[in-house]
Amino acid sequence: MTGIILHHYEASPFSEKVRAVLGYKQLEWQSVLIPRIMPKPDLLALTGGYRKTPVMQIGRDVYADTHLITRQIEALAPEPSVFPTSDMASSLALEQLGDKRLFLAAVPVLFRPAARAVLIEKLGEEYLARFGADRAALFKGGHVERPDGAFSDAVLPPTLQALDTQLANRDFLLGEQPCIADFAAYHPLWYIRANSGVAPLLDDYPNLLAWADRIRAFGHGQRQDIEASQALDIAAHCSEWQPLPSAVKSRLEPGTRVAVAATDYGTDPTVGELVSTGHDCVTIERDGPGGTPIRVHFPRDGFQVSAVSE
Ligand SMILES: N[C@@H](CCC(=O)N[C@@H](CS)C(=O)NCC(=O)O)C(=O)O
Structure with a gap:
């Protein structure tokens, strides 16, 4: 235990x-x-x-x-291990790309009309309004602005394209075993994929989808x-x-x-x-x-x- x-x-x-x-x-x-x-x-x-x-x-x-x-x-x-000592700095850099840039670029996607329709169905309009107000408050006082659709439009396509290309000839981002870089880049895509209104956005990136399936197959432990x-x-x-x-x-x-x-x-x-x-x-x-x-x-x-x- x-x-x-x-x-x-x-x-x-x-x-x-x-x-x-x-x-x-x-x-x-x-x-x-x-x-x-x-x-x-x-x-x-x-x-x-x-x-x-x-x-x-x-x-x-x-x-x-x-x-x-x-x-x-x-x-x-x-x-x-998910922190291989070889490629330590590369995995740290990719971890930050996933956790900071890719995550923030994914957030506004979940506020697009197609995603909102799915969320309204699941959570109700009233709860979604409270969720929006909570997240607006979350970004008050920090040095990162709440990301908007323009940020997503600028960041998502080139980043997804780069990750997809990197995964063309290998199972995971830095080789044949997963490391922290994979888990950090995975969760923003998992977020988009979990909403049927916007999940098709990822269809242009087949290597990324296959890689995400490999990570999903690890499950969640006991x-x-x-x-x-x-x-x-x-x-x-x-x-x-x-x-x-x-x-x-x-x-x-x-x-x-x-x-x-x-x-x-x-x-x-x-x-x-x-x-x-x-x-x-x-x-x-x-x-x-x-x-x-x-x-x-x-x-x-x-x-x-x-x-x-x-
Ligand atoms: N840098 C943090 C970011 C965590 C984060 O942004 N989590 C989101 C949910 S996935 C959050 O806290 N949202 C506001 C909340 O849950 O109160 C980490 O790596 O844990």
């Missing part, structure tokens, strides 16, 4: 990235379904402010952002559904911490009271005491459910850490 609890919702592309990694590694995990839109009181009881989806919990350790979540999963279950209250209970009764990555020198000393917030969008801060700064991870401690101390871990890239006065 890995102890992994994923807080996610079914239709979330970034959650699908993590579910596919769990599937490729054939891991057992527990699933807590969270709301797609605010408020998310049970999730925030763990994170202390961070609201994005997904979040991973192991006991009383909480991991924000799939950049860190996937690396923590790799640390727990190294084989088969998932067990639990309630949010059970996850909070697990945190409240846990007395161990997960190992921390080695600390590196940083501008702020451990023990400093800090706020950590994403810089792109969804910038709601989490406040706590700085525990450690690693190469790729910042950890803070705060009081969680029932006053239990909780550690929340964030990636460094894409997050701002600032000292706060009491």
Whole structure:
């Protein structure tokens, strides 16, 4: 048992990235379904402010952002690896292309009339209006603007064409085995493909579709559904911490009271005491459910850490 609890919702592309990694590694995990839109009181009881989806919990350790979540999963279950040491920088660059550019280019596609018609059928007009308002608020205060149709039109065709060409003679983006680059480029396409109104947009890219089928075939591992209250209970009764990555020198000393917030969008801060700064991870401690101390871990890239006065 890995102890992994994923807080996610079914239709979330970034959650699908993590579910596919769990599937490729054939891991057992527990699933807590969270709301797609605010408020998310049970999730925030763990994170202390961070609201994005997904979040991973192991006991009383909480991991924000799939950049860190996937690396923590790799640390727990190294084989088969999704972080090959050869091509490390190339896979990081492609991971960013998928998570940042391709995902943001996919979002407006789901607001096109053909996609909206499918969503209205599924979720209802009233919920969709609330979803739109929630996502408009999500992009307030960050340095990334809410993407629009013009951004999609400019970015999607050349990026899909490049990925499709790269996949002409190989099974996965960097060779014959999948790595993090594949999972990061996969989830925005999964998002488009899941909506029958816009899925045909991908028909021009046969290599991409075949590759997406290969990733889908990994499945999601062994998932067990639990309630949010059970996850909070697990945190409240846990007395161990997960190992921390080695600390590196940083501008702020451990023990400093800090706020950590994403810089792109969804910038709601989490406040706590700085525990450690690693190469790729910042950890803070705060009081969680029932006053239990909780550690929340964030990636460094894409997050701002600032000292706060009491
Ligand atoms: N950089 C984040 C991005 C996560 C993200 O944007 N998730 C979307 C859902 S797929 C989100 O948080 N939407 C708002 C929400 O769920 O509250 C990551 O890699 O985890």
